[in-house]
Amino acid sequence: MANSCIKDSSSSDSDNEKTSEPSAADAVKAKIYRLFGREKAVHLILGGGKPADVFLWSNNKVSAATLGGATATWVLFELLDYRLLTVACHTLIVSLAITFLYSNATHFMNKSPPNIPVVSIPEDVAANIALSLRYQINRGFAAFALGRDLKKFLAVIAGLWVLSILGNCCNFLTLFYIAFVMLHTVPVLYEKYEDQVDAFAEKTQAEFKKHYAVVTAKT
Known part of the structure; x- marks a missing residue:
């Protein structure tokens, strides 16, 4: 009985040590510097759900198809001019021509004509899209209502200034394509190497603060 009690106590101690180890590791990991002071996972920062899965390549086929479609669109409109x-008219012409020829060919081949489904947008889907657009538009208007927040004001001014410079270098489609490619590459690379990137960013921030303190001390 004594030996069994000793074994039970030792096993319980080992179990407690095992359960305490992850919590200690989590506590240490929580103290690690994160880029821009983030506290959420990259998946949640990207909004979660299916868009975040696409950006983080949770499904390689879907992400590759999305990026391939964006690349084909950019090549079509930008490189091929x-x-x-x-493009919309040519696509409709080809689709209507194929449908018309196939529908008439079925009479000669003694086959039933193709069943073309009627496309309709459900009312609840249209309402949800309208509500989402309304929310995003209100957020956009709220971004301009900066009030006396100097940091937000300067951040918006700096962002618009950078966009104006980029607008002189390339058109909107190229800029949109670059942003789309970055959304499909930067988050997944950062999630894979976030510890190394955060450590480098911490060192860079420390060096910047050191040089900034020297400059302010001289002035």
């Missing part, structure tokens, strides 16, 4: 209205 197509126009959106031209």
Whole structure:
């Protein structure tokens, strides 16, 4: 009985040590400097759900297809100098021609005509899209209502200034494509090497504060 009690106590102690180890590791990990002072995971910062899964390559096929489609669109409109209205009309012409020829060919082949589904947008989907647009528009208007917050004011001014410089270098489609590619590469690379990136960012921030203190001391 005594030996069994000793074994039970030792096993319980070892279990307690095992359970305490992850908590200690989590506590140490929580104290690690994170880029821009973030506290959430990268998946949650990107909004969670399916868009975050696409940006973080949770499903390689879906992410690759999305990035490939964006690349094909950029090549089509930017390098081949197509126009959106031209592409839309050509696509509709080809689709209608194929449907018309196939529908008439079925009479000669003694086959039933193709069943073309009727596309309709449900009312609840349209309402949700409208509410989402309303929320995003209100957020955009709220961003301009900066009041006396100097940091937000300077951040918005700096962002608009950078966008104006980029606008002189490339058009909107190229800028949108660059941002789209960065969304598909930077987050997944950062999530993979976040400890190394955060450590480097911490050292850089410390050096910047050191040089800033020297400059302010001289002035």
